[in-house]
Amino acid sequence: MPPEPLILGFDTSAAHCAAALVSGGKVLTHVREDMARGQAERLMPLLEEVLADQGATWGDLSAIGVGIGPGNFTGIRISVAAARGLALSLGIPAVGVSALEAQAHGLPGVVVSSLDARREMLYLQVLGDGGGTGPELCSVERLPEVPTGAAPLCVGHMADEIAARCAGTVTAPTVEPAEAIALIAETRRNGAARPAPLYIRPADAAPPRDAGPVILP
């Protein structure tokens, strides 16, 4: 029995399959395998390998942390669905952690965290020091307001351009995404709501063009 609760974090919201085990704020093991497809087949065996690496089994876990995106819609669902199934079968909480927050984990002060949203757009969030903005979809030309004089740290996609526009400094994440997810989940596992994907971008769907005929009595 480990002295501290054991937390498993995992993420497939980008072109990887990643997992980490943490306990007492320390990373015990971490694996990231880069892959563009095949996460649905690889994820569970990878998690079992990560557990086995620490001589642990599913029953030893106290909580699960899962990456909820933003990112690849299908990839997000692969992990969130698995996490919800695991939480139900193990009777432990699953905590959803955003990729923007995971990327900013451990960085001091105000942080501008950004991810590639394709189509020349960004998923972006301003975090830290009592405030910030919600995660949103924006272009680099139209960034949300950063507190004046904040001198933020800019991390993630197009951090150079963002830093140039808000008098910030470019930096790199302090830990791997799955590590951050597990570490954050460890601190939030009590009373956590079920994890739900953070898509930000709505589903691509348009109402039908043919409105149908005019009906006469």
Added chain:
Amino acid sequence: MSDSLTILGLESSCDDTAAAVVRHAPGHPAEILASVVVGQTELHETFGGVVPEIAARAHTEKLDLAVEEALDRAGLSLAQVDAIAVTSGPGLIGGVLAGVMCAKGLSAGSGKPLVGVNHLAGHALTPRLTDGIAFPYLMLLVSGGHCQFLLVEGLDEFTRLGGTIDDAPGEAFDKAAKLMGLPQPGGPAVEEAAHRGDPARFAFPRPLLDRPGCDMSFSGLKTALLRARDERVAAEGGLRMGDRDDLCASFQAAVADVLAEKSRRALKTYMELSPPSPVIAVAGGVAANMTIRAALESVAAAAGAEFLAPPLSLCTDNAAMIAWAGLEAFRAGQRDGMDLSARPRWPLDRKSPALLGSGKKGAKA
């Protein structure tokens, strides 16, 4: 230790999120301990059809809730089931993936074996769940996404005698409803209007009746309906409700005629096997249409076969059929690993040439 098996089933291949618990002991009727179906009609109605991304989003956040409710209604914990069965294809891949991953999570955490089930096998084996019938029987699967005649000779022995080469009848009813300005889902709406109409007023085609075999086509029928509607709209400046009723009745009569005649041919092939107690069973939402059902019943009676239609709740998408198909597969020794794939395409009959989507990814169904 009894031979009784209790299986949890999950289904998420189209727009219904479902979970069910089924129990069976050899020599006894199967029991559906719980069957939960959470529909998504309201999420899709403004788009005039199922939007795959919207369906996948809903499944991801509803599946575990449906599982909890099914277990709760059955009065069981996960520890008390023998295995977890899940639709692993064919279907809308985002939804199938959500189901497969949720099931893997349930299986890993509970230590219960995982069984991947073909959605179509779920439909095709339903007559054994509801009525315990023996192989071989003839199955007409007729829904919004599928239309095929299957000769069912074993748990994994399906021969497709024929099927649609384009639209499924349920899809044709949905499109007909759109053309008629009727609400979705189209089946019940068109049937209701048809009830008031004259089925002989419009002479719609009976596609492929002039060709041998059991293949069908419903796409041209839809085009004929559109032409007839436009002609009426041009004449009247709009669609009169009386005309609409007649159009619906004539459309429905054409679909029923095609299904009845092709069923007659499929029955002929089936009866050549001299089954001891011949049965033709239907599954899929279109089996709820009373005109179509009556036509099939009379064809079955003429051929000397029993006509079997499971209750509607087990004809349309549900998880009890997945739990049942999983139960039969589990009993036969099937176990799947944590690397189980979700398959958008997965034909039951691997021998007959593909009817649909025969591209490099293989047949759809």
